[in-house]
Amino acid sequence: MSGAPAWTGGCQCGAVRFRVTGLERPSICYCRMCQKAFGNIAAPLVTVAGLTWTRGTPAHFESSRGVHRGFCSECGTPLTFEHYGGVGLAICAFDDASSIVPAYAVGTDAKLPWADDLPSLPGRPAQDATAADARLAKIVSRQHPDHDTETWPPSKPAP
């Protein structure tokens, strides 16, 4: 492996993994089509260069003529926005999504009216389980870890 920068990521179940060598134009799209495709208020995307699928490949839905949205056929994670201008990857599918900061927003005319209020909601960390929801603490995650693995899923269930 050369010293060239690379970023890795994949879907939630780990059936599809990728590596890229370049990132351009990180953005967030609030349009209605991205809301549907991501099942979310918006789609954080980054145009990539040097894309290699290192495990599996995404399935696709042609959401508009010439626009293909890739997703994992095993777990449903949205992964790509592919069009004549290149390939965008879902920022939150990267192993370190915190380092890819959207620089601009598009589709803001379709932004949901409550989207800008979300940061002011009361909240708590996911690990802050109380006695009332101790049952949640018994749930064992099957999510692929945020790094490449030789094999997946693991051969033995996690304790």
Ligand SMILES: [Zn+2]
């Ligand atoms: Zn998957």
